[in-house]
Each structure stands twice: as C-alpha cells, then as structure tokens.
Amino acid sequence: KQEVTQIPAALSVPEGENLVLNCSFTDSAIYNLQWFRQDPGKGLTSLLLIQSSQREQTSGRLNASLDKSSGRSTLYIAASQPGDSATYLCAVKNSGGSNYKLTFGKGTLLTVNP
C-alpha cells in the first residue's frame, strides 16, 4: 500500500529565503506526482505535476524535482514571500489502473514571516 510522507511537518522562514519541502513515497511504481497548495479551510490548488518520466518541473518561483527510484520529490520555493504561507501537499498516482486516484501526504505547513 502506497504511503506518502512529508518532512518537515511545519516550517517557518523569514521572507526572501529559499526553501525546500520534502516528499517521500514507499512504492516507487508511480505514474505521476502532484504538488498542491492548501490555504486554511480552503480547497487544493494544483501547483505542479511531474510525470514519472520527468525529473523536474518549474513554474515561476517553484521547482519540483522527482527521483522515482529513491521514492523522493522536493519542492523548491525561491525568494519566499508572506503570500506563500500555506500548507503544501504532495500526492502520487500509482502505476496501473486508469482511475488516477491520488494518495496524499499530510502536508508541510509553511509560514513566511515578513
């Protein structure tokens, strides 16, 4: 059974810092990995999706990498801003099947202090 773990559970940084969020998964047979942002009491906003054949994806100040064989992904946020404060969730879709159900980690709560 796929398990997704995110470390750290919480992170507090000063504005302007570059930071890395970590995600690991137990079954490396994944089809893709998706990073989401969740604001308090709100829905999930998709940030980046990495296919299993890709090693990284970039969107603005965000860069996500994937090392499928070791079961790891990182989300790099450059020049963090207070508006980046949110919970960041990692989710994987296992290979096989066509339903694309996602297995989520518990998230990293990021606070960027002005």
Add this chain to the structure above:
Amino acid sequence: EPEVTQTPSHQVTQMGQEVILRCVPISNHLYFYWYRQILGQKVEFLVSFYNNEISEKSEIFDDQFSVERPDGSNFTLKIRSTKLEDSAMYFCASRPGLPGSGLNEQFFGPGTRLTVL
C-alpha cells in the same frame, strides 16, 4: 479560467440525517472524484467515477455513500445516514482524461465542510 465548484460551502446536519453534497466539475472533463479530509488528517480518496459508473472506491466508501451524475453538469455525493465520524471537508475533483496537455492533472473544488452533530 474554468474551475470546479461545490455547494454548499458548509453543511451542518444531525446524526442520522441524509446529506447531498454537490459539485460541478469542469466541463469536458471525463473523470470525477470525491476525497475527504478529516480535520488534521490526510486527504483521503473516496471514489472515482467515469462513464456514468463508479470505477474505483475505497474502503471508506461503504453502503452509506453513493454518487450520481444526475445531468450533464452536476456530480453529487450522498451520505444516507450521517455519523459523527463523517464530519470532514469533502473535496470534489475532476480530470480531463483526453489526450493532450493536462490530461492527468486533477483539479479540486473549494470543498464542503460537513459538520455532523
């Protein structure tokens, strides 16, 4: 930009009552999902729906739960007899499923917070 919408945003109900949570997926998407998130816990998959039938469901999705696509736009989750432990945020998601960019990406709605008293 197209988005998934959900209503209501918050639903309060008494234990044992039936609730229906509503979702309007992004038009021309083919795959639909329900997930839930109990406060402080992970987002958990409940059910996937394609071609007017359930394609996969989790062990959470027991006989008290049902899904329906009553027309061309709505996708509903019904809980027949709510329990205290059904209190959670329920998220609807949809996925294009057609060849082309983004066919694998799931787009989530803002969620419905269900409180069972």
